[in-house]
Amino acid sequence: MLMNFDKLGAWRWILSGICALMALFLLLPILFIVALSFGNSRWLIFPPPGWTLKWYGDLFADPRWLQAAFTSAKIAAIVMVLSVAIGLLASLALVRGRFRGRAVLRGFFLTPMVLPVVIIAVALYAAFLRLGLNGTLVGFVIAHLIVALPFAIITISGALETFDPAIEDAAILCGANPWEARFRVTLPAISHGLFSAAIFSFLISWDEVVLAIFMASPTLQTLPVKVWTTLRQDLTPVIAAASTLLVLLTVVLMIAAALIRKGKSR
């Protein structure tokens, strides 16, 4: 009876109520920022006395915001490509490989996900100070790649596990060479995994705050670093405008991910 929604009686309404409250708790702050970004109160009074696009105007008038957004996109795109490529190779090794210690290797590949990112950030900061990579694009890409890679490996190896290698063998028996079989049979078959890994990697890099704070220099910073440094000074509504655009991007990527899943199930 406790596992049947229709037979819960009064409990059904209590559970639904808790669920609705929790959903509101998660949703309202996000809607709140969106509303604030269009409100004309400098002091973030809610509900706003009137509506304006001033904060978006300020945002686009300041070249540093655009510059930061462009840097973020560039880093995230590079991280996405590298993370999927290295993650695909690593997943092939983990799922198809025939060497000892694969389980240990898999655990090792996932450790950057488990460790507090602040430790990785401080450690890389120290290393990059010596290598002269602080405040460079390469430094950002390496740092973000370390934390994005585990997610790519999980997603791609998950997709590979559901693909029967015998199909690849069949392609070879039909005359394909091994690399041709891999590129034209296996890769299309796991494309949904590769797309999900790409989206995850992009978003992880795009949203990364802690590593980025340590990698940034006054001349090279990503969008989260710009938000962070602005936030530490004051709570200007310009951040609400920037956040709203970020929420919009999240929604678009989530819809894309959902469509990919749908395409896969067909």
Next chain:
Amino acid sequence: MLSFLTPARRGSGLGMAMPALLLLLAFFVIPVAALLSRSVTEPVPGLQNYETLLGSATYLRIFFNTFLVSGLVTLITALIAFPVAWALAIMPPRMAGVIFAVILLSMWTNLLARTYAWMVLLQQTGLVNRMLMATGIIDQPIQLTNNLVGVTIGMVYIMLPFMILPLYGVIKKIDPAILQAAALCGATKSQALRRVLLPLATPGIASGALMVFVMSLGYFVTPSLLGGTANMMLAELIVQQVQSLLNWGMGGAAAFILLVVTLALYALQLRLFEGKAR
């Protein structure tokens, strides 16, 4: 059928793991090891950094804050997540789909955007204070940011999905027939809840709780924006030592303590989880 062909054709496959392996060795293992080694070599060789960290009231207070906030966040998220995950597991799929969409949207919304929302909501003149005053619960604004109350609220908001999702997975797998059997044997709803559903959901609660607790211990962004410097947590201490004070020895020692606690709890999680699978 033809898998006997594969070893000869593909080799061992270890070579394909090399790019990831080398990347992680060069930019993860070696830097972290170097950081930790500085805790016993700087400014002079010895354990004095650890003695300072564990021997002074200032630093012990930071450890206390860290464990207190992480514990509270874990407890509150578990209390909210259990009924939510239970409802999600049994409600009509369309309704559950809407709730899942909200959870995912919140999870994937930029962390700074979410923390910013709470900084605005919780400030002295913010919506939360004004609503509490309008309903007569308080007469004047109470301090909700720059203290651990703000940090706890902000962290519960961020950690909630990480508790709901694993718990949902466990509850969804429970066979409804077990609870029907409990009902047939005369158990009331609250008896069935306490003696059947809760024990069966315990692995999910334990694994979600450990994950949230571990993630909270090392959290940096939300505590530093909502907590202020007077109420520091461990991750902030590490950053402060390294970035403002350039004290790599102390920073390394604090990082080492965080690392040991994290890995110990993670190992516990693996043990509990694997023990369950067998």
